[in-house]
Amino acid sequence: xxxxxxxxIQKATWVGSIANVGLAVLKITVGKITGSQALVADGVHxxxxxxxxxxxxxxxxxxxxxxxxxxxxxxxxFETLTNIFIGVLLAFVGLGIGWDSISxxxxxxxxxxxxxxxxxxxxxxxxxEALYRWTVTQAKRINSRALHANAWHHRSDALxxxxxxxxxxxxxxxxxxxxxxxxxxxxxTAMILxxxxxxxxxxxxxxxxxxxDSEIEDKIQSYAESDPDIREVHAIRSRRTxxxxxxxFHLLVEPSMSVDHAHTISENFKSHIxxxxxxxxxxxxxxxxxxxxxxxxxxxxxxxxxD
Numbered sequence: 228x229x230x231x232x233x234x235x236i237q238k239a240t241w242v243g244s245i246a247n248v249g250l251a252v253l254k255i256t257v258g259k260i261t262g263s264q265a266l267v268a269d270g271v272h273x274x275x276x277x278x279x280x281x282x283x284x285x286x287x288x289x290x291x292x293x294x295x296x297x298x299x300x301x302x303x304x305f306e307t308l309t310n311i312f313i314g315v316l317l318a319f320v321g322l323g324i325g326w327d328s329i330s331x332x333x334x335x336x337x338x339x340x341x342x343x344x345x346x347x348x349x350x351x352x353x354x355x356e357a358l359y360r361w362t363v364t365q366a367k368r369i370n371s372r373a374l375h376a377n378a379w380h381h382r383s384d385a386l387x388x389x390x391x392x393x394x395x396x397x398x399x400x401x402x403x404x405x406x407x408x409x410x411x412x413x414x415x416t417a418m419i420l421x422x423x424x425x426x427x428x429x430x431x432x433x434x435x436x437x438x439x440d441s442e443i444e445d446k447i448q449s450y451a452e453s454d455p456d457i458r459e460v461h462a463i464r465s466r467r468t469x470x471x472x473x474x475x476f477h478l479l480v481e482p483s484m485s486v487d488h489a490h491t492i493s494e495n496f497k498s499h500i501x502x503x504x505x506x507x508x509x510x511x512x513x514x515x516x517x518x519x520x521x522x523x524x525x526x527x528x529x530x531x532x533x534d
Contacts (some may be wrong), residue, residue, distance in 0.1 A: 272419060321417075321418070
């Protein structure tokens with residue numbers, strides 16, 4: 228990869244920011260002209276993306292920094308805090324739009340959204356979906372959860388424009404249904420709140436030291452079973468810090484084995500894990516002697532018999 232992770236993040240974020248400015252101005256302007264409350268709400272949503280873009284541009288300089296004396300486990304939690312900021316901001320934007328929509332229900336508008344509003348909403352759907360797909364690709368390149376969250380911010384913007392387009396068309400065919408535009412704005416609210424929850428929940432789990440990946444233990448056990456020098460692994464623990472995972476466990480070897488040999492086995496096993504699981508950036512292994520008595524408590528695989 229020729230570009231560093233921080234450069235990939237910043238490039239993707241700047242491209243999204245420029246698109247967000249253009250779409251926000253377009254939707255709010257057209258929404259005001261055509262009287263589409265849902266389109267104006269959608270435009271505000273696009274402007275809110277600029278705040279999250281700024282948070283990512285600033286935060287990425289910190290969470291991509293290497294571990295140091297002050298942060299021996301790295302700076303990944305800065306990415307977690309950025310995700311929480313994005314999620315909270317999205318939630319407030321959604322609640323604000325929802326409140327305005329509920330307040331305006333039952334108030335007839337003298338202006339009915341026309342085809343211009345439909346064209347603006349359709350343009351937003353196409354541009355934001357394209358941005359989502361491209362940003363997700365960039366996020367996967369560097370394994371960035373924050374950039375992936377921002378990609379979903381793009382998709383939520385595309386999805387929020389969909390009910391706007393539907394409401395405009397429905398108003399053309401059913402002009403007496405004055406509440407369609409407000410209902411569409413409420414649907415936008417629901418989509419924004421859903422996106423906020425999907426960003427916030429994993430970040431909150433991370434802060435509470437929840438298990439990083441439920442499948443990691445199975446993977447480690449599988450790797451251990453294929454290594455004839457390893458009798459058993461147990462007490463496997465994992466935790467996430469930003470887009471990376473920290474791992475520790477106990478590795479059991481023959482009691483008669485030399486310390487140097489046991490250390491070499493653990494280092495080789497650690498290297499294997501780091502190669503196989505991209506998200507894992509550090510592994511702490513505690514070496515223990517394996518005895519037949521321990522087999523009763525923590526049975527290992529069938530083909531590794533006690534001497």
